[in-house]
Amino acid sequence: MTMISHILAANALITAFAAVGILMWISGAISKYLTFGRIHGSAIAIMLGLLLAFFGGITTGGEKGVADWPALTGIALMGGAMLRDFAIVATAFEVDVVHARKAGLIGAVALGLGTVVPFILGVLVAAAFGYTDAESLTTIGAGAVTYIVGPVTGAAIGASSPVIALSIATGVFKAVIVMIGTPFVANMIGLNNPRSAMVFGGLMGTVSGVSGGLAATDRRLVPYGALTATFHTGLGCLVAPSILYFTVRAIIGS
Amino acid sequence: MTISGVALLAICTLLGGLLGDLLGVALGVKANVGGVGIAMMFLIAARLWLVRHGVLSHGLKTGVEFWGSFYIPIVVAMAAQQNVVAAAKGGPIVVIAGAGAVAVCFAMVALIGRLSGRVETMDEIESREAIEANVPHFKSGRVG
Numbered sequence: 001m002t003m004i005s006h007i008l009a010a011n012a013l014i015t016a017f018a019a020v021g022i023l024m025w026i027s028g029a030i031s032k033y034l035t036f037g038r039i040h041g042s043a044i045a046i047m048l049g050l051l052l053a054f055f056g057g058i059t060t061g062g063e064k065g066v067a068d069w070p071a072l073t074g075i076a077l078m079g080g081a082m083l084r085d086f087a088i089v090a091t092a093f094e095v096d097v098v099h100a101r102k103a104g105l106i107g108a109v110a111l112g113l114g115t116v117v118p119f120i121l122g123v124l125v126a127a128a129f130g131y132t133d134a135e136s137l138t139t140i141g142a143g144a145v146t147y148i149v150g151p152v153t154g155a156a157i158g159a160s161s162p163v164i165a166l167s168i169a170t171g172v173f174k175a176v177i178v179m180i181g182t183p184f185v186a187n188m189i190g191l192n193n194p195r196s197a198m199v200f201g202g203l204m205g206t207v208s209g210v211s212g213g214l215a216a217t218d219r220r221l222v223p224y225g226a227l228t229a230t231f232h233t234g235l236g237c238l239v240a241p242s243i244l245y246f247t248v249r250a251i252i253g254s
Numbered sequence: 255m256t257i258s259g260v261a262l263l264a265i266c267t268l269l270g271g272l273l274g275d276l277l278g279v280a281l282g283v284k285a286n287v288g289g290v291g292i293a294m295m296f297l298i299a300a301r302l303w304l305v306r307h308g309v310l311s312h313g314l315k316t317g318v319e320f321w322g323s324f325y326i327p328i329v330v331a332m333a334a335q336q337n338v339v340a341a342a343k344g345g346p347i348v349v350i351a352g353a354g355a356v357a358v359c360f361a362m363v364a365l366i367g368r369l370s371g372r373v374e375t376m377d378e379i380e381s382r383e384a385i386e387a388n389v390p391h392f393k394s395g396r397v398g
Contacts (some may be wrong), residue, residue, distance in 0.1 A: 042326045049333035057339035067335040081333030085290050089267045090322035092294035093301055093315075106370060113362055118355035125351040140347065144355040149349025151332060151344075156274070157285040165336035166347060172333075173352030181356065189364035194373040196367045203359040203366075212332075220380075238332045242277070246283065 005229035012074030019072060021022030023048055037177050040208040040217060046147065046172050050165070063161060088148060092234055104197065107228045115236050118144040120186055122170065130232030134249040135159040141248070142240040143167025146205045147175065149236030156241040167197075175209035191217060194224040200223035207213055224235045259317020266296040 008015045027045035030036060037043075053065025062068030067076035077083070122144030123137045131137050139159040143150030143166065149165025152161075158168075182191070182200075190196050191214075201210045202226065210229040214221045269295020274286040281287060297318075304310040 016331060017327075020331050023330060023334075024327060042330075045326070045330045046333045049330045050336065051340050053334045053336050054338040054342060054373065056334075063337045065335040065338060075331045075335050079328055079333070079335050082297040084332055085271070085293070086263065086267050087321050087325035087328045088290055089270065089293040089297055090263050090318050090320075091321055091325055093263075093318045106366070110362075110366065114359060117362065121354050121358055122351045125347055125354060130345045144351045148329065152290050156289065157289070161337035162343075165333075165338050168336060169338075170351045170355075172385065173348050174355050177353060177356045181360075185360050189360055190367040193378070194379070195332050195370075196363060199366050200363045203362050204356075222283060229294045232292045234291055236291075237294065238288045238310055241274075241285060242288040242291075245287075246281070250274050 008071040009073065013077050014074070015071060016074030016078040019075065020078065023052075023230060032053025035204060038212070042208050043172055043175050043179065043212075046168070047176075050169055050172070053165070080115070083152075084155075086150070088152065088233070088237065091230075094230065107198050107202050110199040111228060111231055111235055112206050114203035114232060115145055115239060116244075117203075118174075119240065123248060131163075132252070134252055136163045137252070138164050138240065138245045138248045139167045140170065141244065142236065143170040144174065145171070145236045145240065146233055148233050149240050152237050153240040157245055163183045171206065173214065175206040175212075178204050178209035179212035179216070183216045186217040191221070194221065197221040197224035198228045201228035202232065203230055205236070207233075255310075255313045256317040256320075258311070260321070261317075261320075262300060262314065263297065263318050263321060266300060267293045269293065269296055336354040 024041065024045050027048055028041040031039055031041040041135050056066035056068055056072075057063070064076055066072045067079075068073075091108055114172040119141040122141035125144075126140035127139050131140065135154075135157050136159055138157060139150060139154035140163060142153035147168045148171070148173050151164050154164040185193070187201075191200055197214060202211050202213070204213070204225075207226060207229045210225045211222050214225045262322040270291075271289040273285065273287025273292050273375070278285045301310070
């Protein structure tokens with residue numbers, strides 16, 4: 001037993017790869033067999049990650065979730081700011097500027113609104129719950145944009161870990177509602193043509209939420225929604241820790 | 255070479271981070287202002303340049319795309335190391351902010367759709383394309 005924990009602790013980052021991989025297999029199976037593909041495996045994996053972090057916090061009394069378990073310290077490195085920013089930047093490589101033009105003005109308008117409107121709502125809710133500092137307000141607002149923009153913004157402007165955890169959870173919850181809710185409201189909001197799918201992608205953001213939600217509505221709409229949604233995270237990472245943060249600071253006057 | 259892709263990505267990330275920090279100093283805040291977003295723009299620009307000059311090699315692509323495909327697992331690891339116990343005390347905020355954001359955005363999709371007039375639905379496009387496919391001479395070819 002000590003030999004096992006020794007080998008796990010000595011290869012911390014490798015252990016983290018294995019642990020996250022296993023978690024993602026389990027999530028994929030849950031997505032397929034329990035939700036019949038309705039909820040994306042990645043969203044389930046993030047929820048399980050948050051759940052495990054909760055148990056990690058309870059059992060160890062620490063502040064770093066599962067990374068406080070000696071065998072899983074590698075999770076802190078794998079999910080730390082360094083590798084996270086590296087991987088997020090890499091996703092921009094798949095952005096095709098030629099495709100971006102196809103979305104046109106209406107896509108750009110939807111993207112802008114899809115970033116600012118959820119942000120304002122998130123900030124207002126955070127303020128209603130008693131947060132008063134610009135860092136926490138901005139981070140929770142950014143979490144209402146997507147579960148990536150939240151933590152990236154929080155780390156950039158120096159928010160606390162509980163606030164960052166809240167912003168991730170908010171973003172994941174949003175993605176899950178989009179996945180489940182879209183088929184039910186599709187008719188009501190006119191989601192039956194490529195243009196409204198592009199508007200939808202730009203407004204909703206989360207690629208997993210949009211592709212899951214559109215796939216359950218009409219599979220043919222997925223590429224149109226994903227087209228605008230892919231720009232959402234990049235735009236959010238750009239404006240949330242800058243323009244939006246300064247706006248919040250200016251308004252609350254700190 | 256795979257390493258050239260990884261190196262390109264690393265350089266873009268570092269440059270973006272540096273500019274974000276500089277911007278923070280210039281604006282007088284202790285924060286990285288949009289560093290990740292700036293780095294993404296560098297990478298998009300670099301890809302455009304590489305494609306235009308015909309030097310986007312398979313190895314370079316592999317190097318960047320591997321890290322891109324690694325992003326969800328990294329996000330899972332990030333979620334697993336947060337202070338969720340402390341966050342759980344703020345519980346309802348997650349539900350209200352998350353559900354509220356979705357509700358407002360659904361409404362905006364409907365609003366933009368109504369304001370910008372009627373367009374062909376997916377079914378109509380497919381039936382039109384099916385008819386056009388039977389008349390090959392008039393098939394609308396995509397230009398460019």
